[in-house]
Amino acid sequence: MKLRYFAWVRERIGKPEEDVDLPAGVATVADLMDWLSDRGDEYAHAFDNPRVIRAAIDQAHVKSDAVIAGAREIAFFPPMTGG
């Protein structure tokens, strides 16, 4: 599964994207943030306040309880500030 990071989430993790193989049990976006947080200090820093992190599955906004099965691409980013 491809993961993509934007803005300060990208800066904290130190890369814009990566491919990961997820273990069984990582079922939702919230599970995925938990799992990522345990991968190292940079991830723990990026996800230290998961409530502010927004997520998208296959380029559409989702909530943190969204099921990730079948997703090709999941993105994490801060609240948007365009316009």
Place this chain on the structure above:
Amino acid sequence: MTGTIRLQREPFDAAHEAAKLVRGRTDIGAVVTFTGICRGEEAGAPLLAMTLEHYPGMAEAEVTRHVEAAEKRWPLLGVCVIHRFGHLSPGDEIVLVVTAAAHRQDAFAAAEFLMDYLKTRAPFWKKIESARGTGWVEAKQGDDALASRWVGNPRERAAAE
């Protein structure tokens, strides 16, 4: 009808885009043109530069979804949304929304709706460089409130207020 949607590094010409929407047509009675511009100060500190990051692919998809929603909600006769990304300086244009309709109320409302949603739902992030240093702009709660006023049927909302 889905209007013009462009994400680009280059500047745009608001007058030219508005003229393109109405050229050769006599059914349009109102055109609203909104341009968002990079200010030269942020929270009291002079702003030196801005970088707009976006999520390619999703940004286009999200803008398209909102243009389609606007077209369902108001009888629009033309729409144009252009959002820039990359490096910007104070005074540069950031975003353009043009809406055309037979009557002004529909054109004004649709332009506000599109801007409110672009601010809170389109995957763009502003990083600014000011005299105080470099940092990401924080989302404003007031912008979420502005976007949420469009949720639901307008009559239901009026009844609830």
